[in-house]
Amino acid sequence: MKIDKLLITAIVAFLCMPFTSFAQKYNLDIQKSSLIVFGTSNIHDWDIKTENQKGFILINAENSLQIKELNIVVEAESLKSGRGGMDKNTYKALNTNDYKTIKFNLISSDKITDLGNGNYNVTAKGDLTISGVTKRITLEFKVNIESNLVSITGEKNIKMTDYKIDPPKALLGTIKTGDDVLIKFNTILKK
Numbered sequence: 001m002k003i004d005k006l007l008i009t010a011i012v013a014f015l016c017m018p019f020t021s022f023a024q025k026y027n028l029d030i031q032k033s034s035l036i037v038f039g040t041s042n043i044h045d046w047d048i049k050t051e052n053q054k055g056f057i058l059i060n061a062e063n064s065l066q067i068k069e070l071n072i073v074v075e076a077e078s079l080k081s082g083r084g085g086m087d088k089n090t091y092k093a094l095n096t097n098d099y100k101t102i103k104f105n106l107i108s109s110d111k112i113t114d115l116g117n118g119n120y121n122v123t124a125k126g127d128l129t130i131s132g133v134t135k136r137i138t139l140e141f142k143v144n145i146e147s148n149l150v151s152i153t154g155e156k157n158i159k160m161t162d163y164k165i166d167p168p169k170a171l172l173g174t175i176k177t178g179d180d181v182l183i184k185f186n187t188i189l190k191k
Helices: 002-016 084-094
Strands: 024-028 034-039 046-050 053-060 066-075 101-116 119-130 133-146 149-159 180-190
Touching (some): 053 149, 053 180, 101 133
Antiparallel strands (some): 024 053, 024 180, 034 180, 053 066, 066 101, 119 133, 133 149, 149 180
């Protein structure tokens, strides 16, 4: 009798609880995602693309978008320019012998604007770690949610020296890379 009463009380309490939605996890699709770093030198502009990255986003998008977590990890030596010498100089500048990855970790979503039809503009803060140096950055990006896919697109300007990276040089210093780089990303995540 006592067990039946407890069971009925538990069932009634469960049924009276407000229904809350749960966050859903989407994992980065490496085949469809891209991350490209654009830079300059005293000779020509250049770009370098990542071939290996992973990550996930944990969101609740039932009534409005809530980003619970967002983590992206890039394998530093998967950055490829198509030029072996440039890649070696990049890995040396990034000190990839000691620091194998570049990481972004979301800290907060400060502003999320619903544009309708599963599209959002997001202003967030996160920790970006490059070559062992972590800096808190503000990042603006667009989010699109369609059935089982989430896409995140945006760009961010950074200075290499902010991460204690000496801009690479080549040919005895005659070719000098500029300090400013632009990171463009199109990250596709799926359930």
